[in-house]
Amino acid sequence: MNESTGEVAPEVQSILETAADRPGGDERVSVTPRSLSAAFAAAERDGRVPVIAEVKPTSPTTDGETDADPVALAKSMIDGGAAALSVLTEPEHFGGSIENLQRVREAVDVPVLRKDFVLREAQLDTVESDVILLIARFLGDDLEPMLEAARDRGFQVLVEVHTKPELDAAIDAGADIIGINNRDLAKLAVDLATVERLAPNVPDDVTLIAESGVSTVDDVRRMREAGANGLLIGSAIMDGDPQTNTQRLTGAE
Numbered sequence: 001m002n003e004s005t006g007e008v009a010p011e012v013q014s015i016l017e018t019a020a021d022r023p024g025g026d027e028r029v030s031v032t033p034r035s036l037s038a039a040f041a042a043a044e045r046d047g048r049v050p051v052i053a054e055v056k057p058t059s060p061t062t063d064g065e066t067d068a069d070p071v072a073l074a075k076s077m078i079d080g081g082a083a084a085l086s087v088l089t090e091p092e093h094f095g096g097s098i099e100n101l102q103r104v105r106e107a108v109d110v111p112v113l114r115k116d117f118v119l120r121e122a123q124l125d126t127v128e129s130d131v132i133l134l135i136a137r138f139l140g141d142d143l144e145p146m147l148e149a150a151r152d153r154g155f156q157v158l159v160e161v162h163t164k165p166e167l168d169a170a171i172d173a174g175a176d177i178i179g180i181n182n183r184d185l186a187k188l189a190v191d192l193a194t195v196e197r198l199a200p201n202v203p204d205d206v207t208l209i210a211e212s213g214v215s216t217v218d219d220v221r222r223m224r225e226a227g228a229n230g231l232l233i234g235s236a237i238m239d240g241d242p243q244t245n246t247q248r249l250t251g252a253e
């Protein structure tokens with residue numbers, strides 16, 4: 001395990017242990033991705049804030065688990081104006097599944113992000129998606145080879161960071177889509193100032209996504225003012241009526 005994984009919340013430690021044991025795919029995938037930047041540009045043209053809405057049945061920081069149909073959720077998020085979707089495939093702590101992702105991606109035509117804790121190259125081959133998440137903190141020195149391995153398969157890659165050293169590592173590795181996670185995986189606490197603090201260090205040609213903890217229209221505006229090209233929003237869309245919630249948040253400007 002990488003040195004940089006030290007000091008995470010016990011829930012996150014447990015997520016990593018189960019992730020390390022999960023098998024990969026038998027065959028190398030080859031993806032023809034739906035373009036995330038085109039989806040963001042289309043939303044902007046339409047006057048909508050580019051939002052990646054997340055199908056997340058539960059999480060370590062959520063009470064209870066929804067049994068709503070992921071495809072129905074996905075469609076209502078798109079009806080509400082989501083530019084793209086994120087689907088959790090982590091089964092043990094987020095109630096996600098590979099099948100959820102496959103069903104959602106078949107049912108919609110926007111880009112779909114696979115949200116999981118991918119640690120080994122073979123795990124890239126578990127399922128096709130338009131975008132795949134790689135978390136800098138958990139990959140350490142493996143970030144660059146994993147980024148290349150994912151691109152070789154056709155994936156667009158979202159590299160998640162939470163600190164300045166992780167951001168520097170993501171930029172050095174050649175990431176062109178970077179997500180700044182407002183949630184600290186050591187404490188699971190959210191602080192929107194994380195994006196505000198780190199965004200000035202993100203090069204202009206990188207697509208910047210503000211992740212986690214965005215719940216109000218004011219939060220959306222705050223993240224956009226800090227420089228976010230897009231936002232990744234889960235709980236605030238899942239809690240209540242997903243279509244109305246997405247409509248409110250994508251209509252923040």
Ligand SMILES: O=P(O)(O)OC[C@@H](O)[C@@H](O)c1c[nH]c2ccccc12
Nearest residue numbers: 181211212213214232233234235236
């Ligand atoms: O529900 P929120 O606070 O809007 O957060 C969404 C998303 O950012 C969060 O689910 C997330 C960010 N990075 C992750 C990595 C793995 C699992 C989940 C995540």
